[in-house]
Amino acid sequence: MAILMDESTARTPPVDLGGAHQGAALIADKIGIVFPARGPVVHEAEITGDDRMVWTSRGRLKGIRALEDISFSLRQGDRLAIVGRNGSGKTTLLQVLAGILSPVSGQLTTTGRVTSLININLGIQPEATGHRNITLRGLAAGYSHKAIEAKRAEIMEFSELGEFLDLPLEAYSSGMRMRLTFSIATAFEPEILILDEWLSAGDVSFKKKATGRMREFVSKAGILVLASHSRKLIQDNCDTAIWLDNGRIREFGPAEQVVNAYEADQKQTKDDPGTLAGAA
Ligand SMILES: Nc1ncnc2c1ncn2[C@@H]1O[C@H](COP(=O)(O)OP(=O)(O)OP(=O)(O)O)[C@@H](O)[C@H]1O
Numbered sequence: 491m492a493i494l495m496d497e498s499t500a501r502t503p504p505v506d507l508g509g510a511h512q513g514a515a516l517i518a519d520k521i522g523i524v525f526p527a528r529g530p531v532v533h534e535a536e537i538t539g540d541d542r543m544v545w546t547s548r549g550r551l552k553g554i555r556a557l558e559d560i561s562f563s564l565r566q567g568d569r570l571a572i573v574g575r576n577g578s579g580k581t582t583l584l585q586v587l588a589g590i591l592s593p594v595s596g597q598l599t600t601t602g603r604v605t606s607l608i609n610i611n612l613g614i615q616p617e618a619t620g621h622r623n624i625t626l627r628g629l630a631a632g633y634s635h636k637a638i639e640a641k642r643a644e645i646m647e648f649s650e651l652g653e654f655l656d657l658p659l660e661a662y663s664s665g666m667r668m669r670l671t672f673s674i675a676t677a678f679e680p681e682i683l684i685l686d687e688w689l690s691a692g693d694v695s696f697k698k699k700a701t702g703r704m705r706e707f708v709s710k711a712g713i714l715v716l717a718s719h720s721r722k723l724i725q726d727n728c729d730t731a732i733w734l735d736n737g738r739i740r741e742f743g744p745a746e747q748v749v750n751a752y753e754a755d756q757k758q759t760k761d762d763p764g765t766l767a768g769a770a
Pocket of ligand 1: 525526527542554555556574575576577578579580581582583
């Protein structure tokens with residue numbers, strides 16, 4: 491069961507990262523992120539009440555506080571959804587959990603390999619062949635040559651790219667590229683899986699089989715963290731949820747309860763970019 495950490499539990503000793511482990515674990519301890527941002531000097535009276543904005547003493551915008559005091563812990567089997575309005579900090583939190591962003595305060599501790607499908611095109615080399623890209627992506631994700639070779643035939647078959655795998659990606663259509671990157675990204679068993687909405691690729695028939703593969707891939711994850719605007723996606727995949735509001739945890743608990751509270755709050759707001767969509 492995922493645990494939301496308060497003052498008394500937030501100082502849980504970090505998990506041991508060395509040696510074999512019983513299962514995946516992730517501990518976020520008082521994580522904060524401030525993005526540097528420069529703005530014009532404004533008069534004190536013009537400074538907005540939005541406490542995400544960080545100002546210098548001279549009234550110049552210094553940064554945007556995207557996350558503040560984020561603490562929770564996850565262990566093997568936990569499935570966490572992250573909901574929140576546009577700009578509430580979901581993407582930023584995923585990037586911290588994926589190791590793409592380092593927190594300016596607090597600490598993230600993980601046990602197990604972190605697989606992030608936030609941007610599966612990152613690191614793809616257009617001038618290299620499909621086969622070479624399979625190798626490069628596998629190595630970048632921390633897999634051995636042996637592990638990559640064990641998966642190669644399956645990636646080839648699923649991507650349906652045949653002899654195109656011997657050609658550079660520059661010779662692919664955009665759909666073909668997506669099929670390859672999707673097939674690679676979902677080939678290895680994830681321990682800690684970080685997901686921004688559902689991933690799909692290709693034309694209608696490929697999409698159909700991609701949905702099945704994605705479902706299986708997600709179900710194999712030791713830990714899942716999924717940021718989504720889709721109630722159905724959350725219902726189908728997550729048991730707990732965090733509601734982020736202006737970079738802070740507004741509510742944490744059973745997914746159904748948190749999503750209901752979030753939606754009820756959004757209904758009170760006229761301008762409603764945050765309401766969860768019914769379908770995936
Ligand atoms: N590179 C950046 N530089 C400065 N500010 C940023 C940057 N990226 C995000 N922010 C700010 O951080 C805050 C959180 O943004 P984030 O993208 O995490 O929100 P989100 O919940 O994912 O939103 P959405 O639902 O629109 O994708 C916002 O106030 C945004 O303006």
